[in-house]
Amino acid sequence: xxxxxxxxxxxxxxxxxxxxxxxxxxxxxxxxxxxxxxxxxxxxxxxxxxxxxxxxxxxxxxxxxxxxxxxxxxxxxxxxxxxxxxxxxxxxxxxxxxxxxxxxxxxxxxxxxxxxxxxxxxxxxxxxxxxxxxxxxxxxxxxxxxxxxxxxxxxxxxxxxxxxxxxxxxxxxxxxxxxxxxxxxxxxxxxxxxxxxxxxxxxxxxxxxxxxxxxxxxxxxxxxxxxxxxxxxxxxxxxxxxxxxxxxxxxxxxxxxxxxxxxxxxxxxxxxxxxxxxxxxxxxxxxxxxxxxxxxxx
Amino acid sequence: xxxxxxxxxxxxxxxxxxxxxxxxxxxxxxxxxxxxxxxxxxxxxxxxxxxxxxxxxxxxxxxxxxxxxxxxxxxxxxxxxxxxxxxxxxxxxxxxxxxxxxxxxxxxxxxxxxxxxxxxxxxxxxxxxxxxxxxxxxxxxxxxxxxxxxxxxxxxxxxxxxxxxxxxxxxxxxxxxxxxxxxxxxxxxxxxxxxxxxxxxxxxxxxxxxxxxxxxxxxxxxxxxxxxxxxxxxxxxxxxxxxxxxxxxxxxxxxxxxxxxxxxxxxxxxxxxxxxxxxxxxxxxxxxxxxxxxxxxxxxxxxxxxxxxxxxxxxxxxxxxxx
Numbered sequence: 001x002x003x004x005x006x007x008x009x010x011x012x013x014x015x016x017x018x019x020x021x022x023x024x025x026x027x028x029x030x031x032x033x034x035x036x037x038x039x040x041x042x043x044x045x046x047x048x049x050x051x052x053x054x055x056x057x058x059x060x061x062x063x064x065x066x067x068x069x070x071x072x073x074x075x076x077x078x079x080x081x082x083x084x085x086x087x088x089x090x091x092x093x094x095x096x097x098x099x100x101x102x103x104x105x106x107x108x109x110x111x112x113x114x115x116x117x118x119x120x121x122x123x124x125x126x127x128x129x130x131x132x133x134x135x136x137x138x139x140x141x142x143x144x145x146x147x148x149x150x151x152x153x154x155x156x157x158x159x160x161x162x163x164x165x166x167x168x169x170x171x172x173x174x175x176x177x178x179x180x181x182x183x184x185x186x187x188x189x190x191x192x193x194x195x196x197x198x199x200x201x202x203x204x205x206x207x208x209x210x211x212x213x214x215x216x217x218x219x220x221x222x223x224x225x226x227x228x229x230x231x232x233x234x235x236x237x238x239x240x241x242x243x244x245x246x247x248x249x250x251x252x253x254x255x256x257x258x259x260x261x262x263x264x265x266x267x268x269x270x271x272x273x274x275x276x277x278x279x280x281x282x283x284x285x286x287x288x289x290x291x292x293x294x295x296x297x298x
Numbered sequence: 299x300x301x302x303x304x305x306x307x308x309x310x311x312x313x314x315x316x317x318x319x320x321x322x323x324x325x326x327x328x329x330x331x332x333x334x335x336x337x338x339x340x341x342x343x344x345x346x347x348x349x350x351x352x353x354x355x356x357x358x359x360x361x362x363x364x365x366x367x368x369x370x371x372x373x374x375x376x377x378x379x380x381x382x383x384x385x386x387x388x389x390x391x392x393x394x395x396x397x398x399x400x401x402x403x404x405x406x407x408x409x410x411x412x413x414x415x416x417x418x419x420x421x422x423x424x425x426x427x428x429x430x431x432x433x434x435x436x437x438x439x440x441x442x443x444x445x446x447x448x449x450x451x452x453x454x455x456x457x458x459x460x461x462x463x464x465x466x467x468x469x470x471x472x473x474x475x476x477x478x479x480x481x482x483x484x485x486x487x488x489x490x491x492x493x494x495x496x497x498x499x500x501x502x503x504x505x506x507x508x509x510x511x512x513x514x515x516x517x518x519x520x521x522x523x524x525x526x527x528x529x530x531x532x533x534x535x536x537x538x539x540x541x542x543x544x545x546x547x548x549x550x551x552x553x554x555x556x557x558x559x560x561x562x563x564x565x566x567x568x569x570x571x572x573x574x575x576x577x578x579x580x581x582x583x584x585x586x587x588x589x590x591x592x593x594x595x596x597x598x599x600x601x602x603x604x605x606x607x608x609x610x611x612x613x614x615x616x617x618x619x620x621x
Contacts, residue, residue: 128313131598136557143579143587144324230440237442238564240579257446257565260454261461272443280438 009292016288022281026274030086037080042245056266070266072255078266081252082274088248089278092162093229099167100228101221104174109205111175112182123179126172134169135231141165142240155243162241166231170224174217181213219293222286230279249275306606310599317595321588322365374589379581384589387574393474394464395563395570399555401486402494406555407548410498411537414505419532421510430506433499441558445492445565452488460485462567493562497551504547508540542609549605553598 010016029036056070056078069078111122129137142165149157185191186209194204235241236250244251249271256268356364368374374384417426436444453461465481467474476482512518513536521531560572567573571590578586 124312127309128316131313131602132595133554133557136560136594139560139575139579140320140587140591143582146579147324147582147584234440234442234561238561238576240576253442253446260446260450268446272446276439276443279440283438 006292013288015284019281019284019288022277023285026086026278026281027090029083030090033080033083033087037077037083039077039080041076041081041084055264056270069270070264072264072267073259078270081247082249082271085247085249085252085271086274086278088159088242088246089229089232089250089275092159092166092232092242092248093225095163096166096170096228096232097221097224099163100170100224101174101217103167104171105178105210105217107171108175108178109182109209112179113186113201113205113209119179122175126175129169129172135234137169138165138231138235139238139240141168142235146240155245158241158243159246162232162235165235166228169231170228173220173224177216177220178213181216182209185209185212215293219286219290222289223283224286226279226283226286229275229282233275233279249278303607306603310603313599314595317591318366318369321369321591322362324584324588324591325361325365369592374592375585377578377583377586379578379583379586384585387586388571388589388593389472391569391571391574394476394568395556395559395572397476398486398489398493398562398568398570399552399559401490402497402555402559403548403552405490406494406497406501406551409494410501411505411544413498414502415509415532415537417502418506418509418513421506429502433502436495436499441492441496441561442565444495445488445562448488448492449565459488461488464569489562489566489568492565493555493559496558497555500551501544501547505537505540505544508543509536512536512539546605546609549601549608553594553601556597557594 010020034040054071069082071077072081107122111119142161145161145164146154146158149161182205191204191208194208199208232241232248233250233253236248237254239254242248242251244255247255252271253268253275256271259265259267372385376382377384377387380387413429417429420426449461452459460481463485464474464476465483465485466479467476467482468478469475476486518531518536521535526535556571559568559570560575562568563570563572564576571593574586575590577583578590
């Protein structure tokens with residue numbers, strides 16, 4: 001993908017450069033959160049309740065400590081909770097998209113390669129799911145999965161349930177694209193040749209067809225990542241996502257909304273801005289990638 | 299045309315059968331309602347009595363037929379959490395959501411078409427460019443952040459509008475309405491804008507691009523040559539011919555408005571069906587979740603079906619080719 005065309009287009013698009021820089025900075029700071037964050041917000045011994053509600057860049061009235069983005073009600077450093085929260089948001093986003101991509105590719109390959117009732121069955125299921133908005137599907141899956149997990153494990157499982165819910169609500173578009181591309185590819189000579197020398201269908205699908213249809217999948221995956229991050233934030237904001245013990249950006253915004261009226265604006269403002277920067281930069285990068293890689297626009 | 303409609307009706311029934319199966323398996327396989335309803339201090343007798351009362355001691359096929367039969371009559375049993383009939387709770391919550399959704403839909407359609415026509419006619423003006431850029435940001439913002447932003451501006455800073463609830467409501471024959479009191483009308487404004495904003499930008503962008511397409515056509519040039527006024531050309535000739543795709547999108551977005559009401563209702567603590575559903579998920583209240591799922595799927599299926607049929611009726615070209 002790093003051929004000269006691609007690189008040339010990148011260097012000459014300010015939007016792409018800025019959004020790439022912003023996403024990379026945010027992703028790196030999430031990955032290296034334990035080294036960047038001045039405090040560990042989940043270590044109870046480092047918390048001091050006296051530090052609660054310290055405004056940004058002002059010394060606390062009791063302890064005299066200053067915090068870049070202030071502290072929340074329990075005296076946790078907002079900057080550190082954002083770094084750790086972004087970790088969870090990004091982890092859920094990446095994992096959910098990966099899950100959706102793998103599921104979509106497998107089902108799309110099966111539907112496109114075999115056709116017949118396999119195709120009808122998978123695509124009808126996709127149609128049924130497309131009848132409903134994906135956020136609603138994700139909520140429903142989350143609710144059902146939450147019901148299945150035992151009460152004492154719910155908080156630990158919440159992140160995985162969230163990945164499952166968002167991933168399952170998002171596979172349809174990948175399956176559709178892969179199925180369409182497979183229908184075109186399977187009639188080409190190289191596939192007939194592979195079939196003639198006796199390769200198994202699974203090998204033909206995964207080794208021969210899949211590498212040739214990956215580039216549209218990558219484009220949709222980038223845009224999906226932005227949507228998955230927003231979906232995760234929305235679910236967590238609604239209280240049906242990441243639990244307060246493992247707060248994502250959405251959970252932090254949910255907590256911060258409670259202080260909107262009492263004047264502690266920073267508890268809400270900084271997580272909201274981070275979410276916005278993250279979602280916007282990834283989204284714009286995805287849009288740009290789609291325009292560049294779309295052969296019809298070239 | 300008839301085969302087309304029959305095929306769509308068959309597909310719709312299929313969707314309902316599948317969602318019905320999902321709703322039933324939620325009842326059968328998810329969680330133990332007894333655990334949810336009774337606290338830590340319970341006797342075996344309590345458990346057995348409740349199990350028999352909820353019909354959970356019967357074999358699964360019996361429970362399934364009972365479920366289908368009852369669901370068809372709008373009866374989903376008793377809420378695990380509130381201990382009341384689900385149908386009763388839904389009837390009580392429905393007016394709030396329907397009023398909110400209706401107002402948002404009107405806002406989205408009226409503002410969407412107006413702004414779409416405006417940005418198409420004055421496509422090079424400063425205002426049109428500004429509206430188009432603003433709409434891009436509006437589409438990328440998550441709904442709940444828009445809601446919080448509006449609350450911050452109009453409730454916290456300016457103090458003009460309430461930030462939660464429905465205000466005072468008047469009850470008319472089992473229907474509660476907020477339209478008749480001042481506080482009720484004020485409470486509707488922010489949630490309705492939050493809910494309708496995304497649909498408004500969608501309709502606006504669609505109307506704009508369709509208008510630009512139509513305004514290039516020969517018959518518009520001919521209408522100008524006949525000396526018709528700009529107003530007649532824009533609204534009678536151009537706008538009318540953009541309506542086919544716009545009506546489709548409006549129809550499909552009506553369902554989306556009901557679904558996205560879940561988010562808006564949570565931000566504004568609006569006592570409607572969406573908030574009911576979210577609370578049901580949080581407390582794993584299966585009867586309420588199942589009832590909401592069935593209700594929403596019936597609504598989506600009916601809307602999709604109507605839009606498809608309407609589409610065939612509105613566009614004469616489709617009617618001819620279908621024959």
